[in-house]
Amino acid sequence: MVTSVTSLGKNGLYDWVIQRGTAVVLGVYFVCLMSFLITNPDLSYAKWHAYMTSGYMRVFTLLALLSMAAHAWVGLWTISTDYITTRQMGAMATVLRVAFQGVCALLTLVYVIWGVQILWGI
Amino acid sequence: MVKTVKSQRPVNLDITTIKFPLPAIASILHRISGLAIFFGIAFLIWGLGASLESEESFNALKECLNGVVPKLILWAILAGFIYHFIAGLRHLMMDMGYFETLQGAKVLATLVLVVSAVLIAVAGVWIW
Ligand code: HEM
Numbered sequence: 427m428v429t430s431v432t433s434l435g436k437n438g439l440y441d442w443v444i445q446r447g448t449a450v451v452l453g454v455y456f457v458c459l460m461s462f463l464i465t466n467p468d469l470s471y472a473k474w475h476a477y478m479t480s481g482y483m484r485v486f487t488l489l490a491l492l493s494m495a496a497h498a499w500v501g502l503w504t505i506s507t508d509y510i511t512t513r514q515m516g517a518m519a520t521v522l523r524v525a526f527q528g529v530c531a532l533l534t535l536v537y538v539i540w541g542v543q544i545l546w547g548i
Numbered sequence: 549m550v551k552t553v554k555s556q557r558p559v560n561l562d563i564t565t566i567k568f569p570l571p572a573i574a575s576i577l578h579r580i581s582g583l584a585i586f587f588g589i590a591f592l593i594w595g596l597g598a599s600l601e602s603e604e605s606f607n608a609l610k611e612c613l614n615g616v617v618p619k620l621i622l623w624a625i626l627a628g629f630i631y632h633f634i635a636g637l638r639h640l641m642m643d644m645g646y647f648e649t650l651q652g653a654k655v656l657a658t659l660v661l662v663v664s665a666v667l668i669a670v671a672g673v674w675i676w
Binding site: 450478479498540 | 559579582583586587589590593596597599600603606607629633636637639640643674
């Protein structure tokens with residue numbers, strides 16, 4: 427059984443709410459972006475650039491990136507504590523699980539910083 | 549390690565003995581697609597950067613997306629998003645108390661699988 431508490435919220439209920447809230451943000455963002463791409467075939471650089479760097483899309487994309495970070499963290503944490511357990515993997519499980527979570531956390535951080543750099547051009 | 553539960557409760561999760569009815573398939577695919585798009589995002593952010601950096605890199609990206617392999621990668625990521633999105637809506641509906649009967653859950657799982665399959669096919673046509 428996994429007894430380490432490294433989830434994002436204080437408990438499962440917080441995690442559950444975080445995952446729902448961020449899911450809605452991500453869903454709306456996904457639909458908006460796809461609608462733009464579908465309704466603009468043969469998109470030119472100028473139009474795409476103007477769309478993505480508008481104040482509204484910059485903020486929305488930042489929001490989506492942060493939501494993705496929280497959402498993916500809760501989700502990946504759930505997956506890791508479901509499968510990488512002492513019962514399924516033996517004594518090494520805790521080390522493996524923390525390693526997996528470390529990779530996920532690092533990748534998430536890279537995504538957020540990378541995305542911010544692209545859109546806010548540091 | 550601190551024990552937060554007093555007794556080790558019995559568990560039966562010998563996964564090989566568990567049957568997979570439709571709602572279970574819809575559910576596990578949601579999990580797999582979530583994991584997959586998490587790694588797929590690396591490609592998307594890379595593409596976002598290339599598309600915005602300059603007109604040349606934008607055109608280079610467009611050129612690159614004429615290839616079969618990049619198209620397949622993009623389609624795979626998009627398929628993951630589409631499935632995760634549709635199945636995510638199923639989760640949210642069930643959280644709000646709809647489709648919770650056995651029959652309702654089966655119908656909804658079927659709907660999720662069919663609608664996603666159609667949308668993924670449409671996405672494929674759109675990409676090519
Ligand atoms: C940035 C993109 C996204 C990533 C990387 C991602 C990743 C994940 C992962 C890894 C899980 C855990 C799966 C599990 O526990 O079985 C999850 C769960 C979930 N996702 Fe996403 N997801 C994304 C976008 C979305 C979107 C757009 C929706 C909107 C409909 C959504 C809705 C959900 C819901 C409702 C759950 C909870 C499932 C549960 O409680 O078992 N996700 N996501």
